[in-house]
Amino acid sequence: MKPWLNLRSTRKRETFAAALLLIAAAMTCAGAIRPAWAQSLVADLSNHLIAINTGFVGTEVVLFGATDGPGDVAVVVQGPPTEVMVRRKSRVAGIWINTASMEFQQAPSFYSVATNRPLDQIIGDAVLARHEIGLAHLRLPPLTPARASPERVREFREALIRNKQEEGLYGKTHGQVAFLGERLFRTNVYFPANVPTGAYTVSVFLIRDGDVVSAQTTPLAVSKVGFSAEIFEFAMRQSTFYGISAIIFAVAAGWLAGAIFRKV
């Protein structure tokens, strides 16, 4: 965690330098020489670490980049995958009880998409599915696919997405990628206060003539820092000692309050 902290200010300077460089690169590439596949798309984030401290209320990260010519851009942000259990209630003897459930092997803990124009105007479903662009094309494999009918899987899959959207972790709408001129683009990605920690990936796709012609993936870390990070580490690594400390702390606080109020 510490190295991240030290890097933060220098990293900002680096990203600005990178931005300038890539703009220059884009300009030269646009000429006669079109050297390598990878260079047709360059993108970076304003910040590679989202630091969750005690006052964290959510944050926004700016993604900017350049293409070597006209084309559409899609940006997909995915949080670290986890297993997810989806449960459905039904009425049993007058009360609502969880009666059915389906477990999904892995679902991204966070997911958002941004494009410069509506997805269906850009490319076909097959390409979107291959790159998991858009919630409808997200791969969510159930744990026991053999035992469930396709309709049932669809029902629970939709419920999973809906609940994640309500928690603010899956984008309800597509974000907007804004083009500045023909080649430079930028977009803002919003992360809410309940954003899960871990290693995120930010994928940028350049789309031309109905296919993805170039893609770039940038890592993004979401991590607790400072006091909340220390508490979290303490609670997870030395949970026995953490429990004892919590008790001592509570007894001391109760005693202190009692002592103060004795005088009143």
Added chain:
Amino acid sequence: MQIYLPIAEMSVNGLLVLIMGGVVGFLSGMFGVGGGFLMTPLLIFIGVPPAIAVGTQANQLVAASVSGVLAHWRRKNVDVKLGLVMLIGGAGGTALGVWIFGILQTLGQIDLVIALSYVLFLGGIGGLMLVESVGAMIRGRKQGARRKLHKHIWLHGLPFKMRFQRSRLFISALLPAGIGFVGGLMVAIMGIGGGFLLVPAMIYLLGMPTALVAGTSLFQIIFTTAIATFLQAALNNTVDVMLALLLLVGGVVGAQFGTKASGFLRGEQARALLALLVVGVALRLAVELVVPPPNLYSIAIPVDR
């Protein structure tokens, strides 16, 4: 004032949580109950995951009970011997409860069991208390003769009879230990001190003097909640000290005022008010169980333990 909770992994309005702690603390000091039966549903209502609400609540109750006991202690309203006998049962109940909690969590039925036990216990006990205390208020102060001696029922005749001088009781030790056991179960499963059950059980089943009941139940709750805090932190990682800090700052301050306020209430009046509160919470939860939920589906990260 948004504050990020490191274990719950969410941010809450700090001021709101402080006020919640204060109000619940006041009531807990006044009635000699832990106040968990109000706080746990409130925490779940503001979006704290049920498991974290239950675990953190146990930690907060340690502080609230310590500060509450101090006030009762100064007035010599604690029967330590009886409290220790209750604690023997309480420790067993807490350990069993934490184990059951884990099983219910993997089955996905913990929310239902929490809600159902709230409705059954709170509704049942609250209803009985309400009927009794209102009856006592109507009858007025005619019971001077009955004050001194408690009625002997068959339960008091169980083996291992013990003398509790402070409470002027000579009853089977199994009875307070059994009451403590049920209280311990509740700490672990429902995130409550169990005061709302302990208080009437001590009054009606043990026949303890009302003045001693609040202090003695709080004394016992300190230890059961401490055991629950330890087990929940060590086994389930569900104790959020940041949340506990907010709750207990509000809680201990409120409890002090509550204890002072309890001096102005007569026994049956306090019981009637507590009963109303308990029945209210039970009804609120019962409605939630019966009314069709707006979203039939819920998601959770599965716990494999």
